[in-house]
Amino acid sequence: MIHQRECPIETVIHVLGGKWKPMILWHLMESTKRYNDLEKLIPDVSQKMLTQHLRDLEQEGVIERTVYPTVPPKVEYSLSEYGRTLIPVAEVLCAWGENHNERKQEEPAS
Amino acid sequence: MIHQRECPIETVIHVLGGKWKPMILWHLMESTKRYNDLEKLIPDVSQKMLTQHLRDLEQEGVIERTVYPTVPPKVEYSLSEYGRTLIPVAEVLCAWGENHNERKQEEPAS
DNA sequence: TCACTCCCTTACTTTTAAGTATGTACCGTA
DNA sequence: TACGGTACATACTTAAAAGTAAGGGAGTGA
Numbered sequence: 001m002i003h004q005r006e007c008p009i010e011t012v013i014h015v016l017g018g019k020w021k022p023m024i025l026w027h028l029m030e031s032t033k034r035y036n037d038l039e040k041l042i043p044d045v046s047q048k049m050l051t052q053h054l055r056d057l058e059q060e061g062v063i064e065r066t067v068y069p070t071v072p073p074k075v076e077y078s079l080s081e082y083g084r085t086l087i088p089v090a091e092v093l094c095a096w097g098e099n100h101n102e103r104k105q106e107e108p109a110s
Numbered sequence: 111m112i113h114q115r116e117c118p119i120e121t122v123i124h125v126l127g128g129k130w131k132p133m134i135l136w137h138l139m140e141s142t143k144r145y146n147d148l149e150k151l152i153p154d155v156s157q158k159m160l161t162q163h164l165r166d167l168e169q170e171g172v173i174e175r176t177v178y179p180t181v182p183p184k185v186e187y188s189l190s191e192y193g194r195t196l197i198p199v200a201e202v203l204c205a206w207g208e209n210h211n212e213r214k215q216e217e218p219a220s
Numbered sequence: 221t222c223a224c225t226c227c228c229t230t231a232c233t234t235t236t237a238a239g240t241a242t243g244t245a246c247c248g249t250a
Numbered sequence: 251t252a253c254g255g256t257a258c259a260t261a262c263t264t265a266a267a268a269g270t271a272a273g274g275g276a277g278t279g280a
Contacts, residue, residue, distance in 0.1 A: 009207055011211055085206065086206070181226090
């Protein structure tokens with residue numbers, strides 16, 4: 001499992017590339033969110049996938065998980081210092097993606 | 111199937127996100143390549159996946175396929191004009207990915 | 221006539237990702 | 251005693267991506 005990823009692009013795709021990860025990050029880039037908030041903001045995600053993707057992102061170091069030992073429990077997720085380095089990357093991706101979507105709309109048949 | 115992709119980041123991941131697509135594009139960013147060249151440059155890819163990914167990339171408009179009706183046939187793949195707009199995107203991704211890989215090497219246990 | 225090269229195609233199997241459904245710990249309140 | 255709210259975990263199922271193996275057409279050289 002400790003395999004050096006060949007191409008750094010694949011690394012990024014691995015970090016961002018779950019079905020819901022871009023959307024999770026998108027919301028966390030705006031502000032810290034609780035687990036419940038994310039569930040509401042991303043209505044179609046299942047609890048399993050939300051938790052799993054949050055764990056993945058935490059493990060990659062891009063988000064932080066803070067537990068408040070209250071009752072009922074409160075868990076906050078936020079972009080880490082390091083995770084903020086993703087913001088300019090996300091902007092570049094967004095720009096290209098938006099442009100690409102427009103392009104595809106214009107010429108559905110090539 | 112004509113569903114507006116919600117997040118433009120997902121669009122990019124869709125375009126770049128096959129197992130071999132980043133490597134294919136990497137090689138085509140350097141220069142035009144024949145099918146055979148790509149097979150040799152990417153030893154572990156199967157013919158099926160290579161063909162399929164080339165078709166995908168062609169359909170997205172980022173690469174061009176040129177057939178020379180010679181015998182034996184000759185097929186060249188190259189980055190399209192539009193595909194070249196991916197180069198700066200790839201550079202940003204590479205930079206972040208490389209940094210991330212280094213980071214992971216330094217602190218395998220967090 | 222047979223083999224060879226190039227660029228695939230197709231059918232089938234395996235692996236990986238995602239979805240669904242249910243259960244749990246905590247404690248305070250009714 | 252049962253119930254509610256938060257943030258999960260676990261087992262099982264389905265769907266999507268990738269891998270494997272075999273074949274094919276078209277012309278050329280032996």
